[in-house]
Amino acid sequence: MVLLKDGDKLYFGIMTTLASEIRQISALIESAGDENFLEELNRKWMHHKVALGFVHDILLYMDRNFIKTTQGTKTIHEIGFSRWIDFVIGSKGIRDKLPITLVNLVLRERRGEVINTGLTGNIIKMLMDLGMPVYEKNFRKPFLADFEDFYGSESRELINSVDCRDYLMEAERRINEEWERVSDYLDPSCESKIISVVVKQMIENHMQTLVYMENSGLVNMLMDDKFEDLKRMYNLFSRTPSGLTVVKDAMTSFIQVTGEKLIMDPERLKYPEAFAQNLLDFKKKYDNVIAEAFNSDKLFQKVLNSAFEHFINLNAKYVFDLENSGLVPMFNGDKYVDLERMYNLFRSVPYGLVIVKDVMTSSIQYTGKQLIMNPKRLEDPEAFAQRLLDLKDKYEKVITRVFNSEEIFQNVLNSAFGYFINLNAESDFDLENSGLVCMFKGDKYVDLKILYNLFRSVPYGLVIVKDAMTSSIRATGKQLIMDPESLKDPEAFAQFLIDLKGKYDKVIEKAFNSDEIFQNVLNSAFEHVMTSFIRHTGKHLIMDPERLKDPVDLVQRLLDLKDKYDKAITLAFNNDMKFQNALNSAF
Numbered sequence: 001m002v003l004l005k006d007g008d009k010l011y012f013g014i015m016t017t018l019a020s021e022i023r024q025i026s027a028l029i030e031s032a033g034d035e036n037f038l039e040e041l042n043r044k045w046m047h048h049k050v051a052l053g054f055v056h057d058i059l060l061y062m063d064r065n066f067i068k069t070t071q072g073t074k075t076i077h078e079i080g081f082s083r084w085i086d087f088v089i090g091s092k093g094i095r096d097k098l099p100i101t102l103v104n105l106v107l108r109e110r111r112g113e114v115i116n117t118g119l120t121g122n123i124i125k126m127l128m129d130l131g132m133p134v135y136e137k138n139f140r141k142p143f144l145a146d147f148e149d150f151y152g153s154e155s156r157e158l159i160n161s162v163d164c165r166d167y168l169m170e171a172e173r174r175i176n177e178e179w180e181r182v183s184d185y186l187d188p189s190c191e192s193k194i195i196s197v198v199v200k201q202m203i204e205n206h207m208q209t210l211v212y213m214e215n216s217g218l219v220n221m222l223m224d225d226k227f228e229d230l231k232r233m234y235n236l237f238s239r240t241p242s243g244l245t246v247v248k249d250a251m252t253s254f255i256q257v258t259g260e261k262l263i264m265d266p267e268r269l270k271y272p273e274a275f276a277q278n279l280l281d282f283k284k285k286y287d288n289v290i291a292e293a294f295n296s297d298k299l300f301q302k303v304l305n306s307a308f309e310h311f312i313n314l315n316a317k318y319v320f321d322l323e324n325s326g327l328v329p330m331f332n333g334d335k336y337v338d339l340e341r342m343y344n345l346f347r348s349v350p351y352g353l354v355i356v357k358d359v360m361t362s363s364i365q366y367t368g369k370q371l372i373m374n375p376k377r378l379e380d381p382e383a384f385a386q387r388l389l390d391l392k393d394k395y396e397k398v399i400t401r402v403f404n405s406e407e408i409f410q411n412v413l414n415s416a417f418g419y420f421i422n423l424n425a426e427s428d429f430d431l432e433n434s435g436l437v438c439m440f441k442g443d444k445y446v447d448l449k450i451l452y453n454l455f456r457s458v459p460y461g462l463v464i465v466k467d468a469m470t471s472s473i474r475a476t477g478k479q480l481i482m483d484p485e486s487l488k489d490p491e492a493f494a495q496f497l498i499d500l501k502g503k504y505d506k507v508i509e510k511a512f513n514s515d516e517i518f519q520n521v522l523n524s525a526f527e528h529v530m531t532s533f534i535r536h537t538g539k540h541l542i543m544d545p546e547r548l549k550d551p552v553d554l555v556q557r558l559l560d561l562k563d564k565y566d567k568a569i570t571l572a573f574n575n576d577m578k579f580q581n582a583l584n585s586a587f
Contacts, residue, residue: 014059015079022048022080022087030093037101041094042122045084052080085130089138098123099142106143107150109181121185128187135187144193151201159206163216168232171202175236195239204240211250218250222289230293248300252307255286259311276330280341283308312352331363331398339402357412360395364416367391385439389450392417418461440472440507448511466517469504470525476500477529501526523578531582534565 025044032040056076074082088094102123109115127135151174158167175198182191203210210233211218221230237243262278286304294300330339346352371387395413403409439448455461480496501522508518569580 010059014055014076015083018055018079018083019087021051022083026088026091026094029088030091034101037097038105038116038119038123041088041098042119042126044088045122045126048080048084052077055080081130085134089127089130089134095138099138102139103143103146106181106186107146110150110177117185124185124187140187140190144190144197147194148197148201151198152205155202155206158202159209164210164213164218164221164233165216165226165229167206167210168229168236171198171236172232174198174202199236199239203236203243207237207240207243207246211246218247219254222251222254222286225285225289227289227293230289231295234294234297244297244299248303251300252303255304255307256310258282259307263311276342277338280338284341309352312346312355328359328363331360331395332367334394334397336398336401339398343402353408357408360398360409361412361416364391364395364413365419368417368419385451386447389447393450440469440504443503443506445507445510448507452512452515462515462517466521469507469518470521473500473504473522473525474528477525477532480529480533497526497530523576527578527582530565531585534561 025048029037029040029044059076089098102120105115105120109117124135124139127138154174155171158170162170175195178194178198179191182188182194186194218230218233220226221233233247234244237247259282262275262282265275267275283304290296290300290304329335330342343353343356346356368388368391371384371391374384392413399405399409399413438444439451452462452465455465477497477500504522508514508522512518569575
């Protein structure tokens with residue numbers, strides 16, 4: 001017929017025939033009854049699609065030629081679908097019944113009934129195949145309206161009958177069910193809309209009530225370490241635009257109030273170490289909450305730090321001063337783990353490290369001052385010096401192990417030692433009382449090196465060591481000079497000077513890093529001793545009444561004495577011109 005130019009006659013004949021057949025099908029579907037309505041609709045739809053396929057195959061030439069080249073015509077499938085929409089979906093007995101039936105089926109399943117999800121899915125797919133306007137009108141729009149009403153009603157009833165935990169569990173269950181429903185038979189493109197409705201009706205509309213629910217809300221979950229419930233709340237509230245803000249604000253308020261009670265509790269003054277430990281445990285508890293329940297959310301970590309900053313700074317100077325601070329026993333007790341936790345706590349808040357720094361300064365100054373001002377230090381000056389070294393070493397370990405060798409704490413240590421070392425430096429490190437002198441006499445190179453490093457780190461510290469060394473050398477020399485026996489054997493005295501010089505050369509090399517300042521001190525001290533002895537010896541010779549009996553012998557003795565000291569300068573002082581000048585001046 002198409003070849004004979006009767007394509008239009010064939011086309012309109014097909015349209016008329018399809019319309020007639022589909023009207024008959026519609027009547028059969030309407031008469032099927034409520035129980036078999038969807039089954040009959042699905043069966044007829046499947047048959048209709050098969051029939052359209054056969055017709056398309058038979059009239060393939062018309063489809064490819066006449067319809068393709070004739071304006072205003074439709075393909076066989078398009079005709080079959082449009083007639084199905086007009087005479088089945090749009091029929092009086094089906095157009096109102098179909099949306100209600102589908103929506104009620106889904107509602108029944110939500111209430112726990114078992115439905116034929118395969119059949120329901122087929123009908124929904126039929127509507128989608130017929131085009132978005134058909135699907136929107138006959139299912140999507142009425143479904144979503146009923147869907148929102150259902151969850152609005154259920155949430156209002158549930159919020160007044162169960163606690164927060166059970167409510168959140170039910171909301172979580174409903175969301176999971178809707179996911180499964182979409183996967184089983186609903187339109188996947190509806191998923192985000194469906195889930196958003198559940199979240200809005202069950203979570204977003206009741207967030208304040210849930211968070212502050214008496215005996216079961218966020219505060220109770222935090223107090224009782226209910227990580228699973230907290231995690232559920234976090235996950236559900238994170239689906240809403242402002243949900244986490246609600247949780248954040250409630251958590252901040254609770255931490256601040258609880259922290260303030262901890263800070264302001266008068267009992268903390270009786271047990272400062274326990275107070276500090278409680279503070280650490282409090283911080284650790286909420287670190288765990290954020291890690292385990294809130295997915296290590298940086299927003300909540302920031303909130304936690306801010307809350308701690310708030311109550312720590314309420315009365316920081318008083319709470320963490322020397323007498324009341326649990327930090328001090330931690331320093332004194334070498335509690336590195338607790339100190340590290342406290343360090344991490346305070347470094348997370350503004351000015352927190354200033355507090356730790358001030359406490360450390362006070363602790364060092366307090367302990368050091370007790371050492372310095374203790375009268376018994378004079379009884380054992382070497383032990384006193386060792387205690388200073390031990391104190392320095394103790395805090396060096398704290399800085400390395402706990403404070404990550406931060407420069408600020410190294411500066412604190414040096415400054416604090418400078419403070420108490422200089423409290424009474426002249427008397428504590430003079431010749432008689434100084435452990436330094438004992439170390440010089442005992443060749444304790446290791447201890448001297450430690451003490452050297454200690455004193456060089458504080459202002460004027462090396463001046464103290466330098467003066468002690470000078471005093472030690474001069475005192476030793478003075479004892480020899482005043483010893484009458486030394487006059488009998490000046491050569492032995494010169495050898496003693498050489499040996500003593502060698503001893504202090506080793507000290508400077510092994511303990512003082514060959515520090516030039518100490519080499520100069522050594523030379524100056526020996527110059528003084530040698531000059532004093534030469535003058536003393538020469539004076540003894542000159543003032544001897546026997547000298548007048550044999551002046552030649554006197555001159556020879558003076559020449560011999562000069563020769564011995566020339567040798568001493570050569571052997572001990574490397575022909576240093578200072579010593580040569582001192583020798584000449586003395587003579």
